[in-house]
Amino acid sequence: xxxxxxxxxxxxxxxQRSGKPLIRFAGVGLDLGGRRIINDLCxxxxxxxxxxxxxxxxxxxxxxxxxxxxxxxxxSGQVLREEQPVTGPSRDVAIVFQDYGRALLPWxxxxxxxxxxxxxxxxxxxxxxxxxxxLLARVxxxxxxxxxxxxxxxxxxxxxxxxxxxxxxxxxxxMDEPFGALDAMTRQHLQDEVAQLVRETGGTVLFxxxxxxxxxxxxxxxxxxxxxPGHARSSLAQAIExxxxxxxxxxxxxxxxxxxxxxxxxxxxxxxxxx
Amino acid sequence: MSAGGDxxxxxxxxxxxxxxxxLLAEVAARxxxxxxxxxxxxxxxxxAFGEALGDGSLLRATWETVAAAVAGLLAGGLLGLGIGIWFxxxxxxxxLALWPVxxxxxxxxxxxxxxxxxxxxxxxxxEILVVAFTCFWPMLxxxxxxxxHVEPCLYEVAHMLGLTTPAxxxxxxxxxxxxxxxxxxxxxxxxxxxxxxxxxxxANPAGLGxxxxxxxxxxxxxxxxxLLLWVGFVGWASxxxxxxxxxxxxxxxxxxxx
Numbered sequence: 001x002x003x004x005x006x007x008x009x010x011x012x013x014x015x016q017r018s019g020k021p022l023i024r025f026a027g028v029g030l031d032l033g034g035r036r037i038i039n040d041l042c043x044x045x046x047x048x049x050x051x052x053x054x055x056x057x058x059x060x061x062x063x064x065x066x067x068x069x070x071x072x073x074x075x076s077g078q079v080l081r082e083e084q085p086v087t088g089p090s091r092d093v094a095i096v097f098q099d100y101g102r103a104l105l106p107w108x109x110x111x112x113x114x115x116x117x118x119x120x121x122x123x124x125x126x127x128x129x130x131x132x133x134x135l136l137a138r139v140x141x142x143x144x145x146x147x148x149x150x151x152x153x154x155x156x157x158x159x160x161x162x163x164x165x166x167x168x169x170x171x172x173x174x175m176d177e178p179f180g181a182l183d184a185m186t187r188q189h190l191q192d193e194v195a196q197l198v199r200e201t202g203g204t205v206l207f208x209x210x211x212x213x214x215x216x217x218x219x220x221x222x223x224x225x226x227x228x229p230g231h232a233r234s235s236l237a238q239a240i241e242x243x244x245x246x247x248x249x250x251x252x253x254x255x256x257x258x259x260x261x262x263x264x265x266x267x268x269x270x271x272x273x274x275x
Numbered sequence: 276m277s278a279g280g281d282x283x284x285x286x287x288x289x290x291x292x293x294x295x296x297x298l299l300a301e302v303a304a305r306x307x308x309x310x311x312x313x314x315x316x317x318x319x320x321x322x323a324f325g326e327a328l329g330d331g332s333l334l335r336a337t338w339e340t341v342a343a344a345v346a347g348l349l350a351g352g353l354l355g356l357g358i359g360i361w362f363x364x365x366x367x368x369x370x371l372a373l374w375p376v377x378x379x380x381x382x383x384x385x386x387x388x389x390x391x392x393x394x395x396x397x398x399x400x401x402e403i404l405v406v407a408f409t410c411f412w413p414m415l416x417x418x419x420x421x422x423x424h425v426e427p428c429l430y431e432v433a434h435m436l437g438l439t440t441p442a443x444x445x446x447x448x449x450x451x452x453x454x455x456x457x458x459x460x461x462x463x464x465x466x467x468x469x470x471x472x473x474x475x476x477x478a479n480p481a482g483l484g485x486x487x488x489x490x491x492x493x494x495x496x497x498x499x500x501x502l503l504l505w506v507g508f509v510g511w512a513s514x515x516x517x518x519x520x521x522x523x524x525x526x527x528x529x530x531x532x533x
Contacts, residue, residue, distance in 0.1 A: 071431060091437040102428040107450045116446065120436040168436065 020083070022047040022204055023068065023172065027077035030063060037063050039229035041077070041236055047171075050198060050205045052215035055225035056270065060235060061208045064225070065174045068206060069093055081172070091121060094165035096175040100157040104149055110136065110160055111145040117167035131167070138197065139163045155186035162194070166201070173198070175207045179214070188250050191218060195248065212266045216242055216259060217250075224269060238269055315497035324501035332486070333502075337509060340482035343399055344464075344471035347406025352463050354407070355414025356456065360444065362415070363422025363452075376415070384409035384470050388478050402471060402479045409470045410463040417459030421452035454525045461517045468510050483509075 021044035030038040037060040045051055053061050066072045067079050070088040079086045081093075097103035104113050114132045123131065136142040139159040149157060158178055165173060175194075179187040195218060198205055209215050215222045219242050226237035240262060244253055253259055297317045304316030315323075327333035362369045387405045395401040425448055433443045449456075475484025483506055490499035 069435065071434065089434045089437065091435075093435070095431070095435050097428055097432070099428065102426050103432050105429070105447070105450070107453075117436050119446070120438045120442065 021045060022049075022082060023206075024080040024083070025064075025067075025077070026080060028067060028074045028079055029076040030060070030067065030072065031075045032063070036228070036230055038067070038074075038225075038235045039231060040234040042234070043223060043236060043239070045172075045204055045206065047204055048202050050195075050207065050218060050220045052207045052209060052219035052222045053225060054209060054212055054215045054222060054266065054270065055237070056227045057210065059225040059227035061210075061225060062176055065095070065176050065206060065208055068172070069095055069174055091168050092170050093172045093174060094168045094170035096158070096161050096165050096173065096178045098177040098180055100154065100161045100181075101149075103161055104157060104164075106149045109146050109148055110141055110152070113149075113160055114164050114167050117164050121168070135163045135167050138166065139193070153186075154182050155190060158182065158190065159193070162197070166197070171203060173203050173205045175205065177208050177210065180210070187214075192248075192250065194218070195246070199246070212263060212270065213254065216244075216262050216266070217248060217253060222262075222266065224266065238266075240266065311496065312494050313496055315500055319497040320501040320504070323495065323498040324505065327486075327498060327501065333505065336481075336483045336486045336502075337505070339399075340468070340471050340475065340484065340506075341509065341513075343402045343474075343479075343482065344406055344467040346399075347403040347471065348410050348464055348467040350403060351407030351410035351467075352414045352460060355411040355463075356418050359415045359418025360422055360448065360452075362419040363425075364444070364448065369419070380412050380416075385473060385477060388474060392478060397479060399479070399481070402474045402481075405474050406467050406470045410467050413463050413466065414459055417462070418452070418456050421455035421459065422448055424455065425451040454521075457517075457521050457524070461514065461521065464513060464517060465510060468506075468513065472506055 023045040025041045025043045028038060028041040029036070041064070043051075053064060055061055063072065067074055068081075068086065070079075070086045070090065070093070081090075105116065108116065111129075111132045114135050115128050118128045118131060133142055133145065136145055139162055141156060141159055141163065144152065144156065149160075152160065162178075178194075179190050182190065191214065194205075207215070207218055212222075222240050222242060223236065224238040224240075225235050226233065229235045242262060244256060244258055301317045304314070304319075324333070362372060384405055387408050388401075391401040391404040391408075395404060429447050429451055430443075433447045438446065471482065472484040472487070475482040476488055477484075479485065483502060487499055487502045487506075490496075490502060
């Protein structure tokens with residue numbers, strides 16, 4: 001009931017935006033193992049937008065990201081980037097994987113891991129070193145360039161993965177519950193660092209999380225997906241605009257009445273989805 | 276850092292049993308006073324060993340055997356490595372090769388001797404071919420398995436970074452599979468020495484295997500047993516060497532001690 005009232009209150013807006021979207025999901029559906037994971041999904045991402053995706057586990061959040069990355073192909077509908085269908089992975093789209101321990105190369109040093117992205121892009125060896133150090137400085141890992149992964153904390157490893165993604169110079173950054181495995185303090189630090197990096201680079205971000213507060217704190221918009229949509233309902237359950245001022249602050253933003261209102265709204269909504 | 280944590284002092288207690296056995300054999304031989312054509316006292320073995328070491332025949336035979344074993348190991352191992360990587364990456368190749376592999380793999384290495392002899396006659400090339408054939412299979416199968424065990428997420432990383440196929444193999448797959456591949460190599464190295472000696476006993480008149488046969492046929496059990504223990508020592512030493520290399524290479528990679 002409350003959700004209905006609030007949605008009248010112009011909190012929820014349809015995912016329709018003016019101008020040319022950078023990314024467009026046009027009626028995307030996906031079956032995996034005979035089960036409908038995603039159904040009739042229509043969303044758009046504008047350039048420079050920070051969009052967070054929430055929803056109950058198993059609702060296809062990660063699948064959504066993999067569709068955008070071109071790692072899986074939709075069963076029906078189309079995923080378009082700059083109005084071109086996504087046919088496969090592109091260097092212009094980078095993924096920060098949830099499990100940094102699996103996504104980084106343990107036989108390479110910190111610098112070597114970032115260098116991998118530059119090697120893939122064909123940057124000559126002579127120019128790599130400076131670029132690597134520059135990227136490491138941006139995630140405050142320049143003092144650890146010669147260390148191996150086993151010598152780094154989880155937060156440092158995830159920052160390293162972000163640095164490797166930045167080395168790709170992507171226009172779209174996909175983050176799959178990147179801070180899910182980190183402790184609360186590290187998590188908050190990294191949230192602020194990512195927000196800052198994105199503000200500096202002006203990239204478009206799709207950020208998957210199961211933490212509603214994290215989604216509101218980081219996003220310009222929060223998209224909620226529905227689990228088991230079947231063939232009748234759309235996967236897109238809700239999309240809300242977050243009009244909190246930037247730069248955001250871990251204390252004052254989280255105490256902002258608007259933040260609390262959005263949190264309550266999303267919380268009730270996701271609870272309903274679980275019931 | 277946890278890899279090879281037990282690499283400190285060797286445990287000397289492990290030597291107690293062999294030492295006691297040798298001592299017992301020595302005492303028994305002295306008490307009974309054997310003059311046998313098939314047994315010898317450990318002290319006689321030591322003397323025969325010293326003699327063979329002194330006249331250079333032992334080192335020459337060891338060199339011949341080890342050279343053939345290493346050559347066969349490298350030839351068969353590298354081929355197995357290459358094809359193993361290919362099979363690990365390509366499901367089609369794996370499926371096509373299923374029957375040939377399953378049918379050829381169980382062939383005993385000794386059964387290859389007549390064929391190898393038909394091709395090369397007596398000599399090292401024949402010995403190397405048989406060793407290579409034997410080392411090929413464990414390298415092929417274990418490399419394939421190592422490649423298939425590479426973290427799937429790393430393939431996606433390679434995909435997203437836009438690495439070319441050769442770069443993917445050399446920068447991601449090989450280094451990720453290398454700890455397991457090295458274990459396979461150690462296994463194949465042990466096998467190579469066993470097979471080299473076998474071929475020398477059975478067919479090729481060279482190396483430690485032939486020296487063993489010669490000692491037996493000329494009624495020198497002391498030298499025969501000395502050579503037998505020496506072959507065991509050479510195998511043990513080569514494994515120790517490879518273990519040390521393994522620890523050094525993969526100390527920073529967790530889970531290297533497969």
